[in-house]
Amino acid sequence: xxxxxxxxxxxxxxxxxxxxxxxxxxxxxxxxxxxxxxxxxxxxxxxxxxxxxxxxxxxxxxxxxxxxxxxxxxxxxxxxxxxxxxxxxxxxxxxxxxxxxxxxxxxxxxxxxxxxxxxxxxxxxxxxxxxxxxxxxxxxxxxxxxxxxxxxxxxxxxxxxxxxxxxxxxxxxxxxxxxxxxxxxxxxxxxxxxxxxxxxxxxxxxxxxx
Numbered sequence: 300x301x302x303x304x305x306x307x308x309x310x311x312x313x314x315x316x317x318x319x320x321x322x323x324x325x326x327x328x329x330x331x332x333x334x335x336x337x338x339x340x341x342x343x344x345x346x347x348x349x350x351x352x353x354x355x356x357x358x359x360x361x362x363x364x365x366x367x368x369x370x371x372x373x374x375x376x377x378x379x380x381x382x383x384x385x386x387x388x389x390x391x392x393x394x395x396x397x398x399x400x401x402x403x404x405x406x407x408x409x410x411x412x413x414x415x416x417x418x419x420x421x422x423x424x425x426x427x428x429x430x431x432x433x434x435x436x437x438x439x440x441x442x443x444x445x446x447x448x449x450x451x452x453x454x455x456x457x458x459x460x461x462x463x464x465x466x467x468x469x470x471x472x473x474x475x476x477x478x479x480x481x482x483x484x485x486x487x488x489x490x491x492x493x494x495x496x497x498x499x500x501x502x503x504x505x506x507x508x509x
Contacts, residue, residue: 301328301329301330301360302322302327302328302329302330302357302358302359303329303330303331303332303357303358304318304319304322304329304330304331304332304355304356304357304358305331305332305334305345305348305349305354305355305356305357305358306318306319306331306332306333306334306354306355307333307334307335307336307354307355308333308335308336308503308506309333309416309499309502309503309506310415310416310417310503310504310506310507311336311413311414311415311416311503312336312354312355312414313414313467313470314354314355314367314467315354315355315367316414316463316466316467316496316499317355317367317370317371317463317464317466317467318355318357318367318370318371319331319355319495319499320462320463320466320495320496320499321367321370321371321374321383321460321463322357322370322374323495324374324381324383324458324459324460324463324495325374325375325377325378325381325383326378326381327374327378332348334354336354348363349363349365351365351366353365353366355367355370357370357373357374359373359377361373367402367464368398368399368402368464371383371398371460371463371464375460382457382459383459383460384459384460385447385448385449385455385456385459386448387448389446390446390447390448390455393442393443393446394443394446394454394455394459394460394461397439397442397443397454397461397464397465398460398461398464400439401464401465401468402464404432405432405435405436405468406432407426407428407429407431407432408429408432408433408436408468408471411426411428411429412429412471412475414467414470414471415474416470416474416500416503416504417474417503417504417507418474418475419474419476420474420475420476421475421476421477422475425477433472433477433479436465436468437479437480437483440454440465440482440483440486441482443455443461444482452485452486452489453486453489454486458493458495462490462493465490466490466493466496469486469487469490469491470490472487473487473491
């Protein structure tokens, strides 16, 4: 099956990262088009692919799929052998819940700590609402591991859509030098050692030099 992924800057687009990691989990080849964000022609270029005016977008044999969570669900359905979701029913339910919470919540964290792969500096002061988001995320990661039937280093043992969705959070916590419990710090390191993420990170940092 042929896929075409339309994304924003790898340096800054956390939602695009989620969709790209989902495609890597599916193990399917795909074409990639990168549209630089915050440019005069950005919206017009995205609208050439979809009426949403947003990235990521996935062009498929069944039409254009917009939104990173929808892209992940579509790929999981089309490629069940890749097991983008955990095989165990309870673990799979927890994974879906975690992704949905990430998809619709943690607004304080997102607005105060914009995604930037090149950043390496703590905030002068961490606002209370951001700390509340961070504490909830750390607890959510623990809940995922408790629900997992696999003892591997990812949220559900081996890489899954849950990791694709929380990889940008791991980036934020590291690049803003946030202190987290040892278990959470270990998970962040797991994301940074994930080959699929490393490829994206390398490409994103190269954008800064271009």
